[in-house]
Amino acid sequence: MPRKGYSPQFEDGRLNYFPVWIGDTLRHYTGELDYDAEILGIQVVLWCYSADQDPPGTLPNNPNKWARWTGKEAWYIKERMPVITSSWALNDNNRWEIQRIMSQARRAVDISGKRKAARMSRDSTHEGTQHGTSVPTSVRDTISNANANTRSNTKAKENSQPSIEGLSSATASDLPSPSEILNRKIGIVYKHYLTARGLDETTYALTPTRKQKIRSRLLEAKRRKLLPEEKYLCYAIDACLSDKFYTGSNDRNRAYLDLAKHILPTEEKFEEWLHEAGAKGIIDQ
Numbered sequence: 001m002p003r004k005g006y007s008p009q010f011e012d013g014r015l016n017y018f019p020v021w022i023g024d025t026l027r028h029y030t031g032e033l034d035y036d037a038e039i040l041g042i043q044v045v046l047w048c049y050s051a052d053q054d055p056p057g058t059l060p061n062n063p064n065k066w067a068r069w070t071g072k073e074a075w076y077i078k079e080r081m082p083v084i085t086s087s088w089a090l091n092d093n094n095r096w097e098i099q100r101i102m103s104q105a106r107r108a109v110d111i112s113g114k115r116k117a118a119r120m121s122r123d124s125t126h127e128g129t130q131h132g133t134s135v136p137t138s139v140r141d142t143i144s145n146a147n148a149n150t151r152s153n154t155k156a157k158e159n160s161q162p163s164i165e166g167l168s169s170a171t172a173s174d175l176p177s178p179s180e181i182l183n184r185k186i187g188i189v190y191k192h193y194l195t196a197r198g199l200d201e202t203t204y205a206l207t208p209t210r211k212q213k214i215r216s217r218l219l220e221a222k223r224r225k226l227l228p229e230e231k232y233l234c235y236a237i238d239a240c241l242s243d244k245f246y247t248g249s250n251d252r253n254r255a256y257l258d259l260a261k262h263i264l265p266t267e268e269k270f271e272e273w274l275h276e277a278g279a280k281g282i283i284d285q
Helices: 037-050 064-071 075-079 099-130 137-160 164-174 176-197 206-223 229-241 258-262 267-279
Strands: 058-060 088-090 093-096
Touching: 037 058, 037 064, 064 164, 093 176, 099 176, 176 206, 176 229, 176 258, 206 229, 229 258, 229 267, 258 267
Parallel strands: none
Antiparallel strands: 058 093, 088 093
């Protein structure tokens, strides 16, 4: 729940509405969480505050203000920014926006534009028939028959194809959420690691810890504009697997190749492997 002092109304008394879409769940706005309830609580509080921002559904890129809103220390918020913002994106105005809201809004604008274009096309055709010149009866009958055939064909197509309204609702419901997209990228990185090491899901499972490490590094890569993010995580994996020390050529004759412990444990280690990948020409391949 929002901390004490949060009001569900604007100062002028108007109700404060939350930006949601029919069929959405809380995870569309908080991400696919494997963390503790405290992080989820922070995300919900920030979502509440975003409803009365300008524009609604956005947040200022100000961790200190987030800390005041959530009752947390600023360092705590800054340290967990990649996790807290897993379902948000930083826009060109340096404000965080809910990805789900923005993707649905862009889709709605696109559908609206198509409808407007269709209406203008129909109005233009109707105006042309209203202000046409006199033509011989035989020609007029030919045009009338052609128009009737056109209407018949159009009706048949309408019966066999979904309407624009049906298309918009179907497309909106089928649109993947940010958490679904993130999970796909996690799967790509995980499968790349298995393939590179000759393992499978039974010998090296995607545990919650490993999944969380991949997710955090993906969000960090996105923040650094290393796109596509999953590709850069694969570069890091390849860099580690090509390192003689980590593959076992050391005084202990022991390999250090665990995905969570040795390749993607922290942002700094991820960065280190990317530097090595660049030096070895892995990134350019």
